Amino acid sequence: MGISRRRLLGASVLTGIGGAGVVAGQGNATGVTRFSVSRRRLMLTHTWTIARNSSDYKDNVFVRIERDGIVGWGEAAPNVRYGQSAEGTIEMLEKARPFVQAGDWLQYVDLRARWERELAGDSCAHAALDMAILDWVGGKLRTPLYRMLGLDPAKTPVTTFSIGIDTPEVIRQKVEEAKDFPVLKIKVGRDNDAEILAAVRDATDKPLRVDANEGWRDKQQALDKIQWLAAQGVELIEQPLPSSMIEETAWLKERIDIPIVADEAVKTVGDIPRLAGAYDGINIKLMKSGGLQEAIRMIHVARAFDMKIMLGCMIESSVGISAAAQISPLVDWADLDGNLLISNDPFSGVGVRQGRLILNDRPGLGVSERPQTSL
């Protein structure tokens, strides 16, 4: 059996960096605390193209913490759109190491306040720390995170499967690969939108959600595009205009019947009030919010403004996706397919059946590291 070049490339960079730091446990004779950071290359099954860029792989950063024999995992997916890089994220996590190692992980609210204060700016590093700590707390309490939060695992939504920008031939192939998913998310925002929609509609009549990733620059152009898309069975539009164009987006909202969802325009809870009149909903991503604690706050504040909620992701392994899935019973729409777009997921966790997210009953995030593929 041949080994694909992608897989080989992916495996060759599975080298951990940053060592395991060991300090005395928190007054527990058996307690040994470890904190390690590693960078791993996630290989995309298809070249991933959206309005602003294109890539074949994604370098994400993983945090592994351990105390009392219990392990917690977290993941950071640095994104150039937000000025992040794997190097910068690793640096940030190394700064967090001393106070995380010394902290009481059961008091994760105070610990979060500390990294928000001392490591300002790198939301994906915050997300990795927040996931790792909550995964550990779930392990310590022997409870899945969704149970700690009082959520019903039967209420997880269907996730869309995303189709990146591509040639009509590849798009038809991707639609076929997504046959188990009842709703698709289509990326547009370049100059071939009509060609992409035609290729998708040629292959399926499923409901579609469309993401322009700030690709349209003019409100009249966006209005024409959205009216045309709605006629093609598109049920919502994500970030049609650049995040700074709030007034223009409000103008659009008055003229179209399908919901407009903010993505690049919203990162944390503080962004929500000024978006409430311009958008019908927000796309929350752990990598933008800085983790689950902030994502939960955002859900409640957005509800107070009568906004709909999508839970989205970057290209992430099953660590990040399983973390987001824990709070998915609280949202209207899920776009949690990052782990399904890669060919070498180092972890297993949340499952998916005919598009619906399936939470398992393991503690914390419910993730485990897969044995590394031998070459």
Ligand SMILES: [Mg+2]
């Ligand atoms: Mg988006």
